[in-house]
Amino acid sequence: MRIPYVPNPPPTSTEEEAAILSRIAARRAPRPLQPLDLALLHSPPVADGWNAFLGAVRTRTLLSPRLRELAICRVAVCNAAWYEWAHHAPLAAAAGLGPRALELVKRERWDALGDEEKSAAEDDGLGPREWAVLRYTDEMTRVVRVADHTFAALRAVCDEREVVEVTATVAAYNCVSRFLVALDVGERNATGPDDVQH
Structure with missing residues (x-):
C-alpha cells in the first residue's frame, strides 16, 4: 500500500472513534478487519460513513x-x-x-x-x-x-x-x-x- 495501514487493533483516542471502530468490526464479524478498513481508519469519520453506505448496499437491499x-x-x-x-x-x-x-x-x-x-x-x-x-x-x-x-x-x-x-x-x-x-x-x-x- 502507498501509505502504512493503521495498526491492528486500531488505536482510538475518543469514545466516538471507539464507537466507529466497534461498528466496523461488527459489520465485518466474524471476519477480522480487512486491509480496506485499516486504510480507511486513517480517517475515522470517512471509515464510518463508508461502513454505513457499503453495509446498506451489501446487506440491506433486495437485489439478488x-x-x-x-x-x-x-x-x-x-x-x-x-x-x-x-x-x-x-x-x-x-x-x-x-x-x-x-x-x-x-x-x-x-x-x-x-x-x-x-x-x-x-x-x-x-x-x-x-x-x-x-x-x-x-x-x-x-x-x-x-x-x-x-x-x-x-x-x-x-x-x-x-x-x-x-x-x-x-x-x-x-x-x-x-x-x-x-x-x-x-x-x-x-x-x-x-x-x-x-
Whole structure:
C-alpha cells in the first residue's frame, strides 16, 4: 500500500472513534478487519460513513446476490481492482455464477461471442437479467452516461427498486475500486484476476 495501514487493533483516542471502530468490526464479524478498513481508519469519520453506505448496499437491499456480485465483479474487472475481484468472485460463484460465466465477466469485450459461448454462459448463470446488468455496469463504469437502449434493456428485466439498487451498487463499487487502486490497498495493482487465490 502507498501509505502504512493503521495498526491492528486500531488505536482510538475518543469514545466516538471507539464507537466507529466497534461498528466496523461488527459489520465485518466474524471476519477480522480487512486491509480496506485499516486504510480507511486513517480517517475515522470517512471509515464510518463508508461502513454505513457499503453495509446498506451489501446487506440491506433486495437485489439478488447473483446480480449484486456480478455487478461488483464487473466493476472490479473494468477498473483492474483485483483486491475487489478476489473478495467478490467467490461470492459470485456461491451465488450461482459458474466458472465459464466468470471467465466471460473477466473479458474486456463481448462483441465476438459465438452462439456456443453464449449458450454455455447461459447454462452457467448468465441469463437475460445478468447480461442486462453486465452491459449497464460496463456503461456506468467506462462511459458514465448510459445509453437509452442499455437502460431500456435493464428496465425490461428489473423493477424500479432493482434499477435503483443495481445503480447504487455499481456506483458504490466504482468508489471502492478507485480507492483500492489509487492507494494499492491489498497490494494487488500489479496482479490480475488469474493471480488471485480463492
